[in-house]
Amino acid sequence: MTIRTPTPRGPVRSAPARSAPDALVVPPGEITTGHARGAPLRREGPAKLTGVAKYADDLVFPGAWYGGTVRSTEAHARLDAIELDPGFDWSGVVVVSAADIPGDNVVSLISDDQPVLVPVGGEIRHHAEPVALLAAPDRGMLREARQRLTLRTTPLPAVFDPLQSGEVFAHFDIRRGDVEAALAGAELVVEGIYRVGHQEQLYIENQAMIAVPRDDGGVAVHGSLQCPYYIHKALKRALLLDDRRARVVQTETGGGFGGKEEYPSMIALHAALLALKCKRPVRMIYERHEDIAATTKRHPAIVTYRSGVDREGHLIAQDIEVVMDGGAYTTLTPVVLSRGTLHAGGPYACENVRIRSRAVATNTPPNGAFRGFGAPQVEFAAEMQVNRIAEVLKVSPLELRRRWVYQRGDVTPTGQVLRESVAGEEVLLRATEAAEYERVRERTAGARARRGADGSGREGGDRTASGIGLALGWHGAGFTGSGEVHLASIASVELTADGRIAVLTASTEMGQGTKTIFPQLAAAELGVPVEDVDIAPQDTGIVPDSGPTVASRTAMVVGGLVIKACRRLREEVEARTGRPFAEAYRDDARDHGPTRVDQQFEPYPGVQFDDATYSGDAYPAFGWAACVAEVDVDLDTGEVAVRNVVAADDVGRVIHPVLAEGQVEGGTLQAIGYATIEEIKLEDGRYLNDRLATYLIPTALDAPRITSILVEAPFSGAPHGAKGVGELPMDVGAPAVVDAIHDATGVWIHDLPASPERILAALGATGPTSSSSAGRSRSDKDVEGAVDAAMDAPIEVGTDPLPTERTDAQPFRAPTDR
Amino acid sequence: MLVNGDAVEVDVPGMRRLLDVLREDLGLSGTKEGCGEGECGACSVLLDGELVDACLVPICQVDGHVVRTVEGLAGRAVDGQPDLSQLDVVQSAFLETGGAQCGICTPGMLMAAHAFLASGADPTDEAIREAIAGNLCRCTGYTKIVDAIVLAAHSASQPPVE
Numbered sequence: 001m002t003i004r005t006p007t008p009r010g011p012v013r014s015a016p017a018r019s020a021p022d023a024l025v026v027p028p029g030e031i032t033t034g035h036a037r038g039a040p041l042r043r044e045g046p047a048k049l050t051g052v053a054k055y056a057d058d059l060v061f062p063g064a065w066y067g068g069t070v071r072s073t074e075a076h077a078r079l080d081a082i083e084l085d086p087g088f089d090w091s092g093v094v095v096v097s098a099a100d101i102p103g104d105n106v107v108s109l110i111s112d113d114q115p116v117l118v119p120v121g122g123e124i125r126h127h128a129e130p131v132a133l134l135a136a137p138d139r140g141m142l143r144e145a146r147q148r149l150t151l152r153t154t155p156l157p158a159v160f161d162p163l164q165s166g167e168v169f170a171h172f173d174i175r176r177g178d179v180e181a182a183l184a185g186a187e188l189v190v191e192g193i194y195r196v197g198h199q200e201q202l203y204i205e206n207q208a209m210i211a212v213p214r215d216d217g218g219v220a221v222h223g224s225l226q227c228p229y230y231i232h233k234a235l236k237r238a239l240l241l242d243d244r245r246a247r248v249v250q251t252e253t254g255g256g257f258g259g260k261e262e263y264p265s266m267i268a269l270h271a272a273l274l275a276l277k278c279k280r281p282v283r284m285i286y287e288r289h290e291d292i293a294a295t296t297k298r299h300p301a302i303v304t305y306r307s308g309v310d311r312e313g314h315l316i317a318q319d320i321e322v323v324m325d326g327g328a329y330t331t332l333t334p335v336v337l338s339r340g341t342l343h344a345g346g347p348y349a350c351e352n353v354r355i356r357s358r359a360v361a362t363n364t365p366p367n368g369a370f371r372g373f374g375a376p377q378v379e380f381a382a383e384m385q386v387n388r389i390a391e392v393l394k395v396s397p398l399e400l401r402r403r404w405v406y407q408r409g410d411v412t413p414t415g416q417v418l419r420e421s422v423a424g425e426e427v428l429l430r431a432t433e434a435a436e437y438e439r440v441r442e443r444t445a446g447a448r449a450r451r452g453a454d455g456s457g458r459e460g461g462d463r464t465a466s467g468i469g470l471a472l473g474w475h476g477a478g479f480t481g482s483g484e485v486h487l488a489s490i491a492s493v494e495l496t497a498d499g500r501i502a503v504l505t506a507s508t509e510m511g512q513g514t515k516t517i518f519p520q521l522a523a524a525e526l527g528v529p530v531e532d533v534d535i536a537p538q539d540t541g542i543v544p545d546s547g548p549t550v551a552s553r554t555a556m557v558v559g560g561l562v563i564k565a566c567r568r569l570r571e572e573v574e575a576r577t578g579r580p581f582a583e584a585y586r587d588d589a590r591d592h593g594p595t596r597v598d599q600q601f602e603p604y605p606g607v608q609f610d611d612a613t614y615s616g617d618a619y620p621a622f623g624w625a626a627c628v629a630e631v632d633v634d635l636d637t638g639e640v641a642v643r644n645v646v647a648a649d650d651v652g653r654v655i656h657p658v659l660a661e662g663q664v665e666g667g668t669l670q671a672i673g674y675a676t677i678e679e680i681k682l683e684d685g686r687y688l689n690d691r692l693a694t695y696l697i698p699t700a701l702d703a704p705r706i707t708s709i710l711v712e713a714p715f716s717g718a719p720h721g722a723k724g725v726g727e728l729p730m731d732v733g734a735p736a737v738v739d740a741i742h743d744a745t746g747v748w749i750h751d752l753p754a755s756p757e758r759i760l761a762a763l764g765a766t767g768p769t770s771s772s773s774a775g776r777s778r779s780d781k782d783v784e785g786a787v788d789a790a791m792d793a794p795i796e797v798g799t800d801p802l803p804t805e806r807t808d809a810q811p812f813r814a815p816t817d818r
Numbered sequence: 819m820l821v822n823g824d825a826v827e828v829d830v831p832g833m834r835r836l837l838d839v840l841r842e843d844l845g846l847s848g849t850k851e852g853c854g855e856g857e858c859g860a861c862s863v864l865l866d867g868e869l870v871d872a873c874l875v876p877i878c879q880v881d882g883h884v885v886r887t888v889e890g891l892a893g894r895a896v897d898g899q900p901d902l903s904q905l906d907v908v909q910s911a912f913l914e915t916g917g918a919q920c921g922i923c924t925p926g927m928l929m930a931a932h933a934f935l936a937s938g939a940d941p942t943d944e945a946i947r948e949a950i951a952g953n954l955c956r957c958t959g960y961t962k963i964v965d966a967i968v969l970a971a972h973s974a975s976q977p978p979v980e
Contacts, residue, residue: 041913041914042913042916042918044921045912045913045918045921046902046903046905046909046913047902047921048918048921048924049888049891049892049905049909049912049913049918049921049924049928050848050888050889050891050892050900050901050902050905050909051846051847051848051849051887051888051889051900051925052848052899052900052902053921054847055847055850055922057847057850057851058841058847060845201956202956203920203922203956204850204852204858204860204920204922204923204954204955204956205850205852205920205922206852252921253920254850254920254921254922254923255919255920255922255956255957256920257956287854288852288853288854288855288858510920511919511920511921511957512919513919658915658916658962659916661916661962662916662919662957662958662959662962665958665959665960665961665962666919666956666957666958666959667959668959669958669959669960670956691853691855691857692852692853692855692857692858692954693853693855693857697954697956699951699952699954700946700947700948700950700951700953700955700960700963700964701947701948701951703947703959703960703961705943705961706959706961
């Protein structure tokens with residue numbers, strides 16, 4: 001183990017009743033000068049800070065034309081014709097339609113259902129679907145040409161409600177134990193329906209791709225992207241190119257968050273088709289409006305949840321149904337649904353679990369990858385259930401989680417035994433301690449009680465109510481199931497002829513720090529200065545296929561391959577020279593020439609998953625996250641201000657504390673946006689708020705002070721123990737905020753975002769400061785009725801160790817006919 | 819007009835956006851476009867010391883005025899380009915604290931930070947957040963950007979130790 005952790009290890013917590021892994025806490029908010037707390041400074045930082053870094057739109061290709069996309073204005077229609085105005089001079093413009101596609105008219109991904117362009121006679125399946133392409137020498141002519149092109153269509157009936165859709169992209173059914181029997185025997189059954197909407201990734205750099213024709217008839221695309229080899233594959237398929245004639249080069253990338261995982265394949269194909277037809281470079285740079293209107297979003301979901309608790313307060317049953325809206329085409333939906341299904345139970349041990357899920361088609365723009373990838377939707381529901389059960393049981397949400405959270409040796413719904421790297425309780429305790437969760441909760445409960453049930457007791461006309469909320473989550477590290485085995489990623493390390501070390505991977509830098517941590521890992525393994533390690537450009541003509549830069553897999557999986565490649569390189573050079581690598585490598589390069597090692601992924605020992613039965617080790621390891629949020633709610637306007645957040649995230653091993661904290665802080669704020677203000681409104685399948693003036697994300701004033709605590713429960717399968725960090729914080733922020741809103745106001749918001757409208761509606765239904773659970777105002781009365789009854793009914797729960805009020809009334813039985 | 823200290827003359831339509839003049843006519847692509855409607859602040863530059871969105875400023879309003887962009891912050895190398903080893907105090911602070919991730923908001927954020935520091939305001943958390951409220955960042959959660967500006971204010975007010 002040669003990874004340098006930059007701060008001394010903190011004292012080992014004495015977590016009760018479990019063998020806690022050693023944990024390292026990096027002090028939050030510490031500012032030092034000169035170095036990123038012992039770790040190297042961001043590799044490409046100076047270029048970004050001086051304006052020298054070249055993003056796609058900064059690149060100049062002499063003679064390049066401007067490309068544009070003609071999109072559908074209907075949600076579902078037959079395309080009858082593409083009409084060019086004969087009164088316009090089309091000789092100076094290039095038009096591309098589906099007929100110009102030499103290969104298959106598909107954007108290659110999981111299914112072959114999404115066309116590059118809708119063919120005449122074909123079906124338009126969503127608003128803003130690409131139908132034709134235009135290129136012109138200047139923007140003015142492009143605009144003019146676009147106005148002179150008309151789509152003739154015949155409308156078809158459209159489906160917008162996922163519950164009304166009969167077209168299923170994917171479905172899963174996971175069962176463990178006997179959930180019906182367990183629910184029938186449960187002391188308490190709490191039910192809920194939770195709805196979450198679209199979320200836009202909103203990278204600040206819009207999608208951008210520039211295609212340049214090659215002399216050999218192929219094409220090179222330069223652009224803002226996460227996955228060079230996804231695009232490479234898509235180009236080869238639709239343009240009938242071989243490996244060499246299709247080339248993909250990543251430019252500096254201004255944020256991705258999943259939004260540049262699959263959609264760039266579409267844009268690259270569009271730019272390439274235009275470039276090949278007009279035989280010159282074509283710039284396809286989206287404006288914000290087009291980017292929001294047309295590109296993928298986080299999947300909306302409806303999660304129906306029934307949880308059963310026994311007399312001793314144990315979680316004995318979870319019956320979960322997940323419906324995700326995939327939009328018009330498959331894109332990555334089956335994989336998003338898979339991850340959502342596997343995470344739906346939350347990080348809690350339960351003997352009887354049934355998770356049924358399906359993702360369906362609607363006539364809305366396709367949804368796709370976004371940080372968290374199906375998990376934030378279901379974990380919101382899972383955490384809402386836990387917090388609501390805690391309220392019914394009159395037990396602290398912290399205490400309930402301590403009882404239920406997975407410990408080492410516990411078994412997940414797929415039958416996976418959690419053998420190691422289990423840190424749910426650790427992150428829970430660290431976050432709640434740092435936030436002084438129980439103390440603040442006492443204070444907010446006191447304030448709520450003083451305000452009184454009708455709000456008349458507002459102190460000094462105080463219009464705000466404060467609350468604190470908690471959520472706990474888990475996130476499977478790397479690809480799901482046997483995904484990494486199928487990917488068979490390769491990373492390479494080369495000792496170059498001039499005595500330097502080159503790391504060659506397709507893992508992209510989009511702000512998260514790939515270009516900084518890979519040299520760190522290589523330098524540490526080889527014992528050479530980090531300055532001697534170079535990163536090869538993410539260019540399919542240069543680097544091997546290391547798989548996509550997604551799923552928080554870069555540090556864990558590809559980073560692990562880099563370390564293994566370095567080990568082999570070191571052994572080879574040491575065997576040849578008989579000297580330690582650090583002393584010998586420069587001489588060896590001079591005497592022997594370059595040495596390159598290609599390291600392919602090898603399955604993690606003991607990790608097995610059966611795709612057919614969906615059982616076994618769904619992930620090689622899980623990361624664990626806890627979030628405590630404090631909010632102020634304006635009782636008159638319903639506005640929520642998130643004041644303070646403490647996030648504790650177990651990342652396996654911290655490679656670079658500043659970068660890792662940056663991931664936690666950024667992911668947490670995206671989750672807060674998801675919880676409070678980020679919402680897409682649709683009308684007839686069209687996004688209504690498709691501009692930055694109307695789709696709002698948090699500003700610095702909306703953002704709380706975020707304290708990040710990094711916890712290390714290493715994963716033995718990775719040579720450096722790292723498990724990834726990017727997605728963890730996204731899973732827990734929203735339920736923590738909604739729990740805090742409840743703590744402040746007494747009302748539960750079941751749908752995201754918890755907008756002022758929803759909060760006011762809930763407050764109006766219950767009185768502003770109701771601290772009871774009565775009087776929910778939602779339309780799904782059957783389920784809510786059951787929950788209200790559960791909450792109102794006297795329940796009998798063992799007092800040991802849960803500090804609940806004991807009654808001797810008849811235990812409540814929830815209806816089980818749903 | 820004066821751009822980063824250099825006298826510059828352009829012959830373009832008066833309503834052409836300052837952003838396009840900088841990026842396309844002068845080759846100063848450090849200033850970014852994020853939304854084109856003054857919401858994101860990625861194109862923030864200093865116009866006579868005032869923070870403006872270059873996507874909302876027609877070039878005719880800049881005639882005879884002083885513009886400062888991200889390219890004007892660091893020292894210059896012999897080729898006239900910014901010298902990556904001569905970062906100014908704000909750039910250094912962003913690098914050290916992790917205030918830049920994907921980097922696309924960074925040029926605008928740096929200009930907002932400069933405008934704030936030049937105002938002489940007390941660098942409290944609240945004042946800094948107010949000063950950068952027109953500059954959206956999707957990566958950092960803003961915490962480390964605020965840290966960077968605090969550090970820059972601190973560094974700027976103290977002479978170098980060496």
